[in-house]
Amino acid sequence: MVRRAAIVWLVVLVLTAIGVHRPLPDSLKYGVELLLLAPVLVMFASHSEVRATLARLSRGRRRFALVFLAMLVLGNVLKQHRALLPFMGWGMFGRSASRGPRMVIYTAVRPDGSSFRFMPGAVVSDTVASSIDRFSKETVTAILEARDPAERERASTKLSTALYRLARIHEDAGGRPAGPIERVQASNCLARMTPPYPWQCEPVGDYPVGRTR
């Protein structure tokens, strides 16, 4: 059983590495992912030491271990990040992304006119950076591309409110460089994918974020 599973796994891995599955539609690629995962799980579940350890555990701990593993695998298969946290799909850098990256870059302006790059992700924890970047891209896209002026206005207000709050957090958390922020300028930037990979930015808006705004 273990040998068969190992052979299946190796064959599927080699085939995917050379791209035999490339013409398949996206939905079937989840099946390919399962074909990679299942043999590994079979190999583990068939291993005599693993089975012996599980058999010797008390019923409660055995159940916990099995349910925990099942959740881990199910979370990865279902990929419902928001619903199943902490059992999530693991899929970083798995899609082709050769188009130039995009970033919303913020410049904070102090009352004396001096400025610095404002990094919202740095105000509390780097973990929030990705979420704030995603939020920034969504709102900036709406500001730049929405046909309905009301929708554009809503997105602008949303971004302005978030930047105001982030500027307050920056000041309260003693962010560096320290000092009050009066305005935050947002720019929508795209990197050109030819050396030297320059960022090309267009201004999106200038948002007053001072405490007395």
Added chain:
Amino acid sequence: MLHASVSAQKLGVMRIAVFALVFAHVLSVPIEHLSQLPSTLHPRMGLLHLLPEPAWEHLRSITGLRFLRLAVLAGAVLSMLGTRGYRIIALTTGIGWLAFEGSLYLGSASHRQLATIYCVFILAVFPATDAVSVSARRRSEGTDGTPYVAAMQLMAFCFLFTYTATAFYRFAHGSPDIFWDDTLVTHIIGNSGRNGSFGLTYGAQLVRALGPYTFILGGLFFLGSILEALALLCFFSRWFRLAYVGFIVSFHTFNLLTMNIEFTLNCFLAILLLIEWDPWKTLFIQTRRGAQEGVGDPLALASSDPSIQTRLDPGAEAGPDSGCGFDPRTSR
């Protein structure tokens, strides 16, 4: 097999190490500031949906987040100590930490601390306070250290699975294009401009320095993904897992320097879970041989394993006086 023999002491030290990581991480994140963000930026995620809406609203207030942070810090300290009521305290700390991390995600989940979260829950359920704790007691289950072995193996499996699953996704959905087009260069350039804590731009500098040879990065990406796919081989090969610790540490260091992506806790976990250390054996067993009794006693455990005996006590065959003569039993 990885962790074929685990002492109560080893699991105890693992408990202290993992909760120390939780403590250090939570201490470094002033999460209470997030209470200022609008609620649209701060939705509930995953198991946090089990909280009623008013409780979530209260939790994301400045008082709630401050309380959450303090509660997780206190829970981590008590769990490190292994006080009475450890299981409840550790489980509560795990749930609290999940809420803490869930609050940081702001609607877009991150994988960063998940492996450590899994370890916290596993340590809460398995008998991690049987040794090296203020409420140490003899284990109540079995006679062969199975719960300790199971706990370490389960943690190692969950940890390694996160790498394997990532690689499988990559091979199933993006291979081979992602390795040979500009995908990695795009990620490096994009993340060099990321609005994060580190602001490192080495990635962009590296890509520029490589000029037309950026395919080297694609090759490294491919090799790294193959190694990630093979992660679970660590269970069966000692040399592979030692090499794997080096791979994980250098992989995350490279990601931090070039893409501002930080997985510090995973580097510590790799060392804790993949290197077969045992503090008790390291400290005492070298000088000890032939222990006869003691259920759950690491001395007995080690003496029953000829490979450990031979490896750690090369003079064992020479006679009863070999070694430095320290015996933790007789010297009490």
